Amino acid sequence: MTDALRIENLRKTYGSGFEALKGIDLQVRQGDFFALLGPNGAGKSTTLGIVCSLVNKSSGKVTVFGHDIDTDLSRAKMTLGVVPQEMNFNQFEKVIDIVVTQAGYYGIPAKKAVVSAERYLRQLGLWDRRNSPARSLSGGMKRRLMIARALVHEPKLLILDEPTAGVDIELRRSMWTFLEDLNKQGTTIILTTHYLEEAEALCRNIAIIDKGEIIQDTSMRDLLKxxxxxxxxxxxxxxxxxxxxxxxxxxxxxxxxxxxxxxxxxxxxxxxxxxxxxxxxxxxxxxxxxxxLEELFIRLVESNSAQSGGAL
Amino acid sequence: MSPRAIWTALMTIVVREVRRFTRIWPQTLLPPAVTMTLYFVIFGNLIGSRIGKMDGFDYMAFIVPGLIMMSVITSSYSNVVSSFFGIKFHRSIEELLVSPVPNYIILAGYVAGGMARGLGVGLIVTLVSLGFTDLSVQHPVLTVLTVALTSMLFSLGGFINAMLATKFDDISIVPTFILTPLTYLGGVFYSIHQLPEFWQSVSMINPILYMVNAFRFGILGVSDVNVGISLAMIVAFIVGLIVVCLRMLARGQGIRH
Incomplete structure (x- = not known):
C-alpha cells in the first residue's frame, strides 16, 4: 500500500544559513494516527510546511499518497488538509464564507461546498455561529474553524500543527474524540503537539525530531516499552x-x-x-x-543534546 | 485540477475580491467620485474657464479622459496591492498556498479583482463627469480596450508591489512617489505640445502618457502620441509583468520561506 506520506533525505537551510532540517526520512502509513514531536525550533513546522507547500525545501523528496510534490504537486495538495499552528484566516470574514471559499480553491462548486461546510461546522459545534465574523469567535472556536476549513474538501491526510494549543481541557477532549472518529473513518492524521498526553492518547506511531534530525521513529507502544x-x-x-x-x-x-x-x-x-x-x-x-511519554521525550532530547554537545 | 475545477477556483478568488471592495465601498468606490468631482469643479469649471481651449476642446472636456484614466490606474493598483498584501499580512494567503490553485489562476483572480474595481471606479467617474460636460465617444472599441488593458497593467504592477512588500509602508511608496507623479506628468491636465521641446522629449519616456493619450484619442479623437504605439507599449508591458509575476509566484518570493 502506498504511504500517506514519505519523506526522503529532506533538507532545509534558511536564507540566514540556519539548517532547520538535516536530511530527515519519514514514512507515515495510510490510516495512521502519527505524532511528530520535538522541542521548539526542532524542525516540526518546517517539515510540515514543506509538505504543505508553505516552505520551499532545499533538497530531498516528498511524496503524498504517491504524488511527488516536485512533479505532481496539484494531486498531492488535493489529498492534504492543513490545520496550522497560528490563526491564518481573515478575521473579518464570516465563518461560513471562510470554509466555503476554501472549498472553492479546491474546485468544489458553491452548492456542494455549502453542504460540506455545514456538515463539518455542525460536527465541530460552529453551525450556530456560521454568520458571525471570525474575529468574534473564542480561541477554541477559531481552532475548530480551522479544522472545518481543512476538512471541507475531504482530504485523505490531515496535518494538525498543535491543534489544541490554548484550548481548555473539556474542549480538548471533545476534539480528541472528533479526531479519533475521523481517523477511524480512514483519514490519516499527522499531529504535532506539546501536550504529550495528547500524543500518547491518540497516536499509534511517533517520530521525535530534534535539531533537524529524527532521533526516534517507532510505534508508541515500542517507545513506551x-x-x-x-x-x-x-x-x-x-x-x-x-x-x-x-x-x-x-x-x-x-x-x-x-x-x-x-x-x-x-x-x-x-x-x-x-x-x-x-x-x-x-x-x-x-x-x-x-x-x-513526557519522561521519555525529555530523556531522548536530553540525550541527543548531550551527544551533539548542545544545551536544551 | 480539471478545467471546470480551475474555473471554480478562479471565480472563487474573483468573487471574494469583488465582495471585499464592495463591502468597504466608502473606502474604495466613494473617494474617487468625491476627489474627481473636486477636480471637475476646481480645474474644469473655475480654473478651466480661464484657460480656454486645449487641442480645440474646452478644458473640462480635455481633462475628463485623463481624470478617468487616473482614477482607473490608482484604483486598479491599490486594489491588488492592498488586498494581496493584506492576505500576506494576516497569513490567509496560506489558504491559497496549500490549495491546488495554479499560480496563473491566483494571478488572474487578483488581476480580475483589480480590474473590476478599476473599471467600476472608471464608470463612476465617467458618470460624475457627465454632470459637468458632454462626452461623445469617438472610438468606443479603442476606448474600452485601452482602459481595460491599462487597468490590467496596473493591477499586475500592484501584484508585484504586494509580493515584494514586507510592511505597510512598502505598499504606499510606489503609488505616492512613482505612480502619482507619473500620472500628473502624463498629460492628464495638459497637452505635451505646450511644453518646451526638451520636456516634450522627457515626457515621452513616461509610459502613462501613452495610456492617457490613447484613451483621450478614443473619446475625443485627439492624441499627442501615436495610438498604435501606445497600445503596443501597453501590451508589451502587460506581457512583461505577467512573466515577472509568474516567476515570482513560482519562486514563492515574499510568500514562502
Whole structure:
C-alpha cells in the first residue's frame, strides 16, 4: 500500500544559513494516527510546511499518497488538509464564507461546498455561529474553524500543527474524540503537539525530531516499552508514619502523605498491592507520577543534546 | 485540477475580491467620485474657464479622459496591492498556498479583482463627469480596450508591489512617489505640445502618457502620441509583468520561506 506520506533525505537551510532540517526520512502509513514531536525550533513546522507547500525545501523528496510534490504537486495538495499552528484566516470574514471559499480553491462548486461546510461546522459545534465574523469567535472556536476549513474538501491526510494549543481541557477532549472518529473513518492524521498526553492518547506511531534530525521513529507502544522505571502515587486510607517494607521496590512518602513507588521493567504492581495488603495498608486510588511519554521525550532530547554537545 | 475545477477556483478568488471592495465601498468606490468631482469643479469649471481651449476642446472636456484614466490606474493598483498584501499580512494567503490553485489562476483572480474595481471606479467617474460636460465617444472599441488593458497593467504592477512588500509602508511608496507623479506628468491636465521641446522629449519616456493619450484619442479623437504605439507599449508591458509575476509566484518570493 502506498504511504500517506514519505519523506526522503529532506533538507532545509534558511536564507540566514540556519539548517532547520538535516536530511530527515519519514514514512507515515495510510490510516495512521502519527505524532511528530520535538522541542521548539526542532524542525516540526518546517517539515510540515514543506509538505504543505508553505516552505520551499532545499533538497530531498516528498511524496503524498504517491504524488511527488516536485512533479505532481496539484494531486498531492488535493489529498492534504492543513490545520496550522497560528490563526491564518481573515478575521473579518464570516465563518461560513471562510470554509466555503476554501472549498472553492479546491474546485468544489458553491452548492456542494455549502453542504460540506455545514456538515463539518455542525460536527465541530460552529453551525450556530456560521454568520458571525471570525474575529468574534473564542480561541477554541477559531481552532475548530480551522479544522472545518481543512476538512471541507475531504482530504485523505490531515496535518494538525498543535491543534489544541490554548484550548481548555473539556474542549480538548471533545476534539480528541472528533479526531479519533475521523481517523477511524480512514483519514490519516499527522499531529504535532506539546501536550504529550495528547500524543500518547491518540497516536499509534511517533517520530521525535530534534535539531533537524529524527532521533526516534517507532510505534508508541515500542517507545513506551523503553521506559525502564515508572513511578506511581498511591493514596492510602490511613497516613503512614514510615515507609512500608516493599523489598525490591523503591518507595518513599510524599509531603502530601501519598506513597510513591518505583516499578521497574519486569516488576509488577500486583506484588506491590499484595505486600501492602499483608501489612494492612489499604490503597484508595493510584495514578502515574508523570506522563510516561513526557519522561521519555525529555530523556531522548536530553540525550541527543548531550551527544551533539548542545544545551536544551 | 480539471478545467471546470480551475474555473471554480478562479471565480472563487474573483468573487471574494469583488465582495471585499464592495463591502468597504466608502473606502474604495466613494473617494474617487468625491476627489474627481473636486477636480471637475476646481480645474474644469473655475480654473478651466480661464484657460480656454486645449487641442480645440474646452478644458473640462480635455481633462475628463485623463481624470478617468487616473482614477482607473490608482484604483486598479491599490486594489491588488492592498488586498494581496493584506492576505500576506494576516497569513490567509496560506489558504491559497496549500490549495491546488495554479499560480496563473491566483494571478488572474487578483488581476480580475483589480480590474473590476478599476473599471467600476472608471464608470463612476465617467458618470460624475457627465454632470459637468458632454462626452461623445469617438472610438468606443479603442476606448474600452485601452482602459481595460491599462487597468490590467496596473493591477499586475500592484501584484508585484504586494509580493515584494514586507510592511505597510512598502505598499504606499510606489503609488505616492512613482505612480502619482507619473500620472500628473502624463498629460492628464495638459497637452505635451505646450511644453518646451526638451520636456516634450522627457515626457515621452513616461509610459502613462501613452495610456492617457490613447484613451483621450478614443473619446475625443485627439492624441499627442501615436495610438498604435501606445497600445503596443501597453501590451508589451502587460506581457512583461505577467512573466515577472509568474516567476515570482513560482519562486514563492515574499510568500514562502
Amino acid at each position: 523503553q521506559l525502564s522505571v515508572e513511578s506511581f502515587l498511591l493514596d492510602l486510607s490511613e497516613p503512614l508514619s514510615e515507609v512500608p517494607e516493599l523489598e525490591a521496590f523503591d518507595s518513599r512518602l510524599t509531603a502530601e502523605g501519598q506513597l510513591e513507588v518505583d516499578v521497574r521493567k519486569g516488576q509488577d504492581l500486583n506484588t506491590v498491592f499484595s505486600k501492602l495488603d499483608q501489612q494492612g495498608i489499604r490503597v484508595l486510588s493510584m495514578r502515574t507520577k508523570a506522563n510516561r
